[in-house]
Amino acid sequence: MLIELERRKQPSRTMLYLTPVIAVLSTMFAGAVIFTLIGHDGIGAVREIFITPLIDPYKWQDLGIKAAPLILIACGLAFGFRANVWNIGAEGQYVIGGLAGTGIALATWGMEGWWILPLMCLAGMVGGALYAAIPAFLKTRLQVNEILSSLMLTYVSIQLLYYLMRGPWKDPDGFNFPQTRLFTDSQILPEIIPGTIVHLGVPLALIIVLIAWIVLDKSVFGFQIRVVGAAPAAARYGGFSAKKTIWAAMLIGGGFAGLAGIFEAAGPFGQMVPQFPTGYGFTAIIVAFLGRLHPIGIILAGIILAVSYVGGEIAQTSLGLPNAAAGIFQAMMLFFLLATDILVRYRLKFSSTVTSGDAS
Amino acid sequence: MNDTILISILMTIVGASTPILLAAIGELIVEKSGVLNLGIEGMMLIGAVTGFAVATTTGQPVLAILVAMLAAMAASFLFGYLTLTLTANQVATGLALTIFGIGLSSLMGESYVGKTTEVFGSWFPSGLAEHPQLRVIFGYSPIVYFSLIMTVAVSYFLRKTRAGLILRAVGESDISAHSIGYSVIGVRYAAVLFGGAMAGIAGCYYSLVLTPLWSEELTAGRGWIALALVVFSAWRPGRLLLGAYLFGAVMTLELHAKAAGFSYVAPEMLAAMPYLATIAVLALISLKKSGASAAPACLTKPFKPNA
Incomplete structure (x- = not known):
């Protein structure tokens, strides 16, 4: 039996929403196989x-504080990705955001007041x-590829x-x-549920x-972002400026990443440390794709x-897997999503070997 | 300056430059074909761990390098299948490949942490390889000479051969190359696999020559330096060679500055230099844009023959 691809007249909405689910399930299956092959307890x-x-x-609070920065950064990136602006330096913008907020925290150290925390944010x-x-x-200004420049700047920010x-x-x-010094009470995001680690940054995100x-779904600006990405020529005729869109997409992406950065510094970290860049900015790219560049997704x-x-x-702790094991699963989710993406634009056509024999 | 110190510094620079040169020369070919593979770091790590595993179990460094090359090529094939056959987004796929490589190599290398293997050293007779002065020429692992030969070969390939011309045509204008009958996807597959092979050997250089041991994330972000280097070189092999040794010198200086508590320039500033220099070069290229030295026109653009 042969499988052929046939182009759909219109991208399939069903597949658009179904493929992320297929990707996650395939990841669980393939992950179990790979880990078993390497000699671990795969299941x-x-x-x-x-x-x-x-x-x-007990783990739900951990989920909340880890999901919040990922969602916030990914949402900012989604504006850019929709407009075909490939900011992949969110990790750097996250670090600089954290540093900028920390700068305020150190300058106001020892002071008290309600205004300190909003100023940091x-x-x-x-x-x-x-x-x-x-x-x-x-x-x-110079047509420099933003993929390369934003990525390079990430490594500069870490230094x-x-x-x-x-x-x-x-x-x-x-x-x-x-x-740095530990932030004071006026500089730390308060817990919103007493007795947990869930801080104010989570609901804010x-x-x-x-x-x-x-904004993305209902405003003219959101429409502009989508048109510039999907049909640049039409956008030009419609009077939408490609340059303004690039600026807007980059500033939103950077702003959201920076905000996530100070939420982390003034939240779980409570100070600034060299271990601050944890790769959220890169993982957020997976989140944006897996979520189909849609805020709810x-x-x-x-x-x-x-x-x-x-x-x-x-x-x-329970199975003695290395820390990086989670990375394998995260990468596989993106691989499977990208691989199944083709189902959105193409239809699988099954044909028996007999009939496909005459196809030269 | 003392001769011995000078020679050992020079040799350290060569050691730091070789893997980034190898990985970058592979990526140069990939990008010349119009594909951006951000998975260099992941492929290097897969090469490093598989090479180390084979070397410790068999004691055969050449076999180890071959296996590392094949393993990294398998990883690059995965990238190629997703981006070329399934036309997936190259940036996302490349990043996923890096994350995947970091995870997979840590998992595979778990049982090798702390082990060491014999250094894959010079093939020249010890009279030359360990000579106090001449070792600066003869005292390196065969991989070093291989990296130089590959640079010359790639330069020749791109400028003087028909195949090189086709590769550049595919990267500059996929539609025209397709319409005169060349297989855009085939050429790009070949380029991506070559990039994988070079990254695999580059990774091996860390685990078999420089350290020689395995630890998690052994290549420590050098894959990104290699990527920067390709851009820094404005996609030219000659400049790539110069750039690799320049970056290697800066990285060596950074280590010495850190060790000596050198106080005029912060070591972090030196560490950031390759990236800052790359951004500056990108900007300069565009300023005096003649068109000839800029990025391949089809970089990151997917190609579907029947679209």
Whole structure:
């Protein structure tokens, strides 16, 4: 029997929503096979990574604080990806956002007041947006490929972080450890559910994503973003400026990533440390794709990726899998999604070997 | 400066430059065909771990390098299948390949952490390879000479051969290349597999020559430096060679600066230099745009023959 691909007249909406589910299920299956082949408990690994975090209520708070930054960053990136603007330096914008907010925190250290925390968040957002403005400027003025420039800037930002931690921003009472002072109570995002680690950044991230959804779906600006990405020529005729769209997409992507950065610094970390870049900016790209560049899809995808993070930690202690095992599952989800993507535009046609024999 | 110190610094620079040169020369061919593979780091790690596993179990470094090459090529085939046959997004696929390679290599290498293998050293007689001065020429692993030969070969291939011309045509204008009867997808597959092979050997250089051991994320982000290097070189093999040794020198200086507590330039500034220099070169290329030195026109654009 042969399988042929036949182009659909219109992309299939069913497949558009079904393929992410197929991708996750295929990942669980293939993951079990791969881990068994390498000599681990394959089924156990899939259970610990995908199921345990969901059925153990104690892990839900971990899911929340891991999903929030992923969802926030991915949502910002989705604006760009829809407009064909490939900002893949969200990790760098996340770091700079965290650093900008930390700068405010260190400057206001020892002070008290309700205004400190909002100022930190504003600084984070502006910091991330300004850092994304560099590739936007290079792209619009000099046609420099934004994929390459934003990626390079990520590594520059990490070195800047190391420099600040080792030198100027080092905690003077910190026994020479390369990290900043602990933020004070006025500089830390409060817990919203007492007794848990769920901080104010989690609901804020969700609210921002929902606002983004409304903007993307209902406003002229959202329409412009989609048109520039899907039909650049039509966008030009319609009077939509490609340059303005690039600027908007980059600033939103950078701003959201920067905000996620300061939420992390003022949330789970409570200070700035060299271990701050945890790869959320890169994982968020998987989230954006898995969520089909749609805010609601991104929320679901963010939770799935958060499950794999938390599950990876569980499997590390219970099965002794290396920390990077979760990465295998995360990458496979994207592989399977990209592979099944073709089902959105093409239809599988099954034909028996007898009839396909005459096809030269 | 003392001779011995100078020679050992020079040799350290060669050691730091060789793997990024190899990986970059592979990626150069990939990008010349119009494909951007961001999975270099992942393919290098897969090469590094498989090569190390074969070397420790068989004691055959050449076999180890061949296996590493094949393993990394398998990874690049996966990339090729997704991006070329299924026309998936190249940026996303490449990133996924890097994340996948980091995870898979950590998992496969678990039982090899802490083991060492014999250094895959010079094939020249010890009279030359260990000579106090001449070792600066003869004292390297065969991979070093291989990287130089490959650079010359790729330069020749791109400029003087018909196949090289076809490769460039496919990268600059896929539709025209297709209409005069060349297989765009076939050429791109070949380029992607070559990129995988080079990345695999580059990875091996870390686990068999430089360290020689296996630890998680052994290549420490050098795959991204290799990517930067391709852009820095403006897609030209000659400049790529110069750039590789320049980046290698900066990375060596960074290590020495860190060790010596050198206080004039922050080591972090040196570490950021290759990336900053690459952005500067990108901007400069566009400023004096003649068209000839810029990125291949079809970079990251998918191609579907019947579309």
